Amino acid sequence: MSLVAVFAEFRRDWAEALRFYEEAYRALREETVVNKGLMIATSTRLPPVQRLVEIRAVAEQLFFKISTLLLHGGKVEEAIAWFNRHFNSYKHLVGLDEVSFLHWDWLSRQFLVFAELLETSSAAIPNTLSSHFGTPESSLTEWEIQPAYYYQLAANYLREKRYCLDNLLSTGDSEFSRTSGKVPESVMPSVFIGQSARLVEQGDMIEVLPLSDAEYVQYALSEAQRFQDSYEIIALFRKACESFTNLKAPRLASLCSNRMAKEYFFTEDFTDAKKLFDTVSSLYRQEGWVTLLWESLGYLQECSIRLDSAKDFIEYSLEMASLPIFANGDQEIPDSKREYGPAGLPSQSRREALQSEVLSLVRGEEIVSRTDRGCSIAVTKEQPVRIDVDIISPLRMVLLVSVAFHDQSVKPGSPVMFTLSLVSQLPCSIEVDELEIEFNQPKCNFIIINAVEEISAARSNGDNQDVRIETAPSIVLPTNKWLRLTYDVKSDQSGKLECLSVTARIGKSFKICCQAESPASMEDLPFWKFEGMVQTFPTKDPVLSFSGQKVIQVEEPDPEVDLILNASSPALVGESFVVPLTVIPRGHEVYSGELKINLVDARGGGLLMSPRETDPFSSGNHHVELISISRMGDDDESRIHSDKIKKIQQSFGVVSVPDLRVGDKWSCKLEIKWHKPKSVMLYASLGYSPNSAEAARVNVHRSLQIEGKIPISITHTFMMPFRREPLLLSKVKSLPGADQNVYLALNETSILIVTARNSSEVPLRVKSMMIQSNSNKNETPYSIQHVGGVSADDSLLVPGGEFKGVFSVRPKIDSPNLELGSVCLNWNRDLTLSDSEDSGVVTEQKLPAVIVEQSPLVVSLEFPPHAILGIPFLFYIKVSNQTNLLQEIKYSLGDTQSFVFCGPHDNAGFILPKMEYVMSYKLVPLCSGSQQLPQATITSLRYSAALNPSVTATTIFVYPSEPNFFVADNEKETILAKLNL
């Protein structure tokens, strides 16, 4: 039948071929069943062992054909179902014990072949297949179409084969080996599938002879021995592992890795085994599968003995001993070596045994490997073992250290309570010989010694003479119970004091160093978190357990030096403001003192400058500037020696302070200049070493807010001379209020009144006021003369008081933009102090530019300074023509209630060039008091501009009768004298 199928395949008739192969397979299956029933009796052609081998080989061939055809047809599910059927029908055909390894070998090969077939035809697997896995119509899982699944099983069966083979060889007294003794030579596969034959050479003739079963078994055994099954197994597992990792199935991959590691372990490749076990155990550790972790750690323990690493051995053993194993574990079966691996069954007694084993190891005994008696490790004085435990180490279960200071900050030199708490999850109590506590300030380190060990240990540690040694009655850590030790710690060095680690010494040459943890930020132990065990606090005080820290702030010692900063009044812009600073030692002597001065904007922002503003008054852009720091009381007012000034910048200065004894006094002046009104914080900090140059530095800080104010505000006004009004055409034409420009008439004298007002809170003294021209003095396009005002030099200006200067201005050129220069006011503070004899401060303010133009007509009014009720007086209006043209004017005078007048109400006239036209009126006042003269309007026809004299210019005081002034003689003289001047 199989021949028909082969022929069909040859013809590419796949369906037909498949049908015949299936038929052939079924026939073979039937024969097998029959054979199974009559096993030995019907063995006609071949002995039973070889018969079985033959049947398996034929079945394999047929199945290979069937599955290839199915897979190529894309019928994956069918192929897998076929494979399961094939596997189920042959898996029990183990045969005799002696040849069972052949069965496992064969099974393994089936899986391997199928996996390879699946892999090669994986392109043919439709994607839609994966969608209905796990649904009722498909009994397959997604994993069953993965070649990795079959590779892994192939490896498993190969392992099974190896076990059988090993068992067989180890017993060594197989009947076959005894009976036949010798392995038959020149055995080769016969022409029929699954049969073997022996070649016998007889001269030239080569004869093929059938083998007996015994001979065949011998042959198979020798063949099997030649194979390195382990490598095959590892390769298969690796393939499966990689493919599972790619499929993001870490647990399946780790199962493969674990098996692979065991295989390495079996082949005594301990380095590779350890590496793999390490990765596997980290997954189990992370997921909390204690039993699996226990098993892996058991292997790791054994690996580290064989690799002669005492440190690893101790680490693994301690971790195992502190694992929370399931309490309801099974009873240990004595003959369970293969089943449980080297670690044995996880149980409480095993944990205890492990702990005592490790403790005896660190106290000097040897540990012998369980698998190889020749291998052993020991901890000696020459090779001490030190284990580091950090916050992610699994060994936190073994020893967890929590430290807490009872306070958050402490003064230097004063003791602070410090609680050290230790807990262990080891199954038995553990006794520690010595605890070494390490801080970030080495001077604070100390050692706690078990009182029992005290005498011998203290003597032996000769090199640690300067380390503080404390004794404790006993340092024994019971299981899951905090051991709390409280000591005083004293630090002289200010700053942070942090407990770094605690090292426990057990035995002479074993140390376990734990990173210290704060109780406030301590994390639970991952394995023990969910155990139903008693939870206790690391410290007696529960508050401390929630908030305690392993860090404490050691404060600076209190300064015993006075630093006095004084500023009597607000600073004024422009002056060099002096702030006296005094250092007076009270309890400390000052050595290598250093004074730092810092100016900071009081409203925040830090910097005292604005990069955008360009300030012509200051050298830089600083609004406030520290100019100098000078010693007070120096006769020559000289600055401090240049070597003493370390640095002065615009807002920062450093000055060294000489050594001072108690009772001495040192002071200096800080000179600060304001360019802009600004509120400034002045920080002064003195750093010094008290009492000796080496001692820790102490800092004194003082600050002072100083307000910077504008001392004087300057305003000015331009006026025309009394009762004189030039016609300024552009001024008349310009819209009222359109611009604030000042118009001056060319070659006419104008009056400039400058008012300086003291806007500060201190009395000031004005030394002089002048107008300074900006341009060259010889070619000023105008003349300015100081004509009056509050005259006296050094006049006192009380807060709010005003100082007025009167200047006459006479422009000489016609210019639309004439610079008049700036007002310079020289002032100083009205201080009676002797040391303020400075030249005064100059406040400068620029005058705005004026427009100068020729005025064609100038009107001046003339009338007496006062009038008397009922007495007539003359009122002249004079209009002078400044041009070379004939000017026609119209003029009018309005009526008022206060005056009667004679003269024309409205009239017109002509003025010759450079001539004057005079209109005269006679007025009689009718009311007394300050009275407004009748409104006069002069209109120039040429310029069509009207000119109205201002109200102030046309006001006159009318006395009801002739006034009489009585002046004493001597006063009269004074007045006369003044008038003469």
Add this chain to the structure above:
Amino acid sequence: MAGTACFIIVSKNDIPIYEAEVGSAAKKEEASQQHQFILHAALDIVEDLAWTTNAMFLKAVDKFNDLSVSVYVTAGHTRFMLLHDSRNEDGIKSFFQEVQELYIKILLNPLYLPSARIASSHFDTKVRALARKYL
């Protein structure tokens, strides 16, 4: 009753909180660790499968030789995993349902911290009795 079975309850953060060998006698070949290894690896498959179906009882999700893994996922994503060789699906389903009742009783205990190990000997006895009854 089945020849061998290993029963494990896995909490929602993948940590085993209860384990029991509920077979009549552990086979010589395969020890408890071996079973746990298989069950642990099967978690990967359960992760995939649990979200594809509404059913709590996932039938044999994984096979290892002649052993298969059946899983029951509770609403709180606690997984009951059973490694067994019997084919009695109904029995396994009833077993899981009864164990869930027991588990809920444990959860109702105010002193029991969810995801903590189940250390109750009463629970252990009951589970073993259920295993004898159904498996």
